[in-house]
Amino acid sequence: MHVVVNAATSADGKLSSRRREQIAISGPEDFERVDALRADCDAVMVGVGTVFADDPHLTLDDPDRVADRENGGEPPHPARVVADSRARTPPDARVLDDAATTYLLVGEAAPRERVGALKDAGARVVVAGAERTDLEGALAELESRDIERLMVEGGGELIFSLLEAGLVDELSVFVGPKVIGGREAPTLADGEGFVEGFPELSLEGVERLDEGVLLRWRV
């Protein structure tokens, strides 16, 4: 599987404010690029923290891209994936509507009644790991279900875990013209943070977009 992490940060590296509300950091050119990147992937993934914060839909905006995928024999939208160890995704979350297939990656300890309710809401449940979702195992299971190219949109907890597990191939970051600040505000990679063995990045592209810059790294 090829894993691409894509996110937008403020100039000071924040994904959002301390209120964890969705903030439009990207401008129209970058949102257009993100839509194209989604269309080029088999699935789009977020952590359950992003589901709580943003209630994202994770589908394609451009009907031409939907048509192109269908003409190529693909589903109209990429699948949606939520890392959700304890099956806390609200059954009425937008990612669970019938626009696309949605996988929830849960741990074995996830409460059965919540897992059942989410299956009833249309989710396909992948169990990997005892308590917290084992991302390596879960991604291997997704690969066996024909997900070869996975885009990860965030947030910071999930991105850190994927980097820590060595599962990220590419990192694209749009750095936008805002300062958000705040020690509690989420950053691109949160979690415990690294103290050694820092992932090494190789710069593949720098491009001016909107009033910011797109940085593309190979991990």
Ligand SMILES: NC(=O)C1=CN([C@@H]2O[C@H](COP(=O)(O)OP(=O)(O)OC[C@H]3O[C@@H](n4cnc5c(N)ncnc54)[C@H](OP(=O)(O)O)[C@@H]3O)[C@@H](O)[C@H]2O)C=CC1
């Ligand atoms: N600017 C941007 O591009 C983006 C911004 N955001 C912003 O980011 C914020 C949300 O980020 P954040 O709070 O970090 O939440 P995340 O979306 O990263 O979700 C984190 C949650 O995912 C669950 N999870 C399951 N398995 C794992 C694992 N192995 N490793 C890590 N997490 C796992 C955990 O809960 P549990 O274990 O209980 O399942 C964890 O609390 C919001 O403010 C949102 O607006 C989000 C995406 C993009």
Ligand SMILES: Nc1nc(O)c(N)c(N[C@@H]2O[C@H](COP(=O)(O)O)[C@@H](O)[C@H]2O)n1
């Ligand atoms: N690329 C990007 N730029 C921003 O400025 C953002 N705030 C985000 N947020 C991500 O987009 C998701 C929303 O998806 P839908 O429009 O609902 O499909 C949100 O959940 C974040 O993952 N991304």
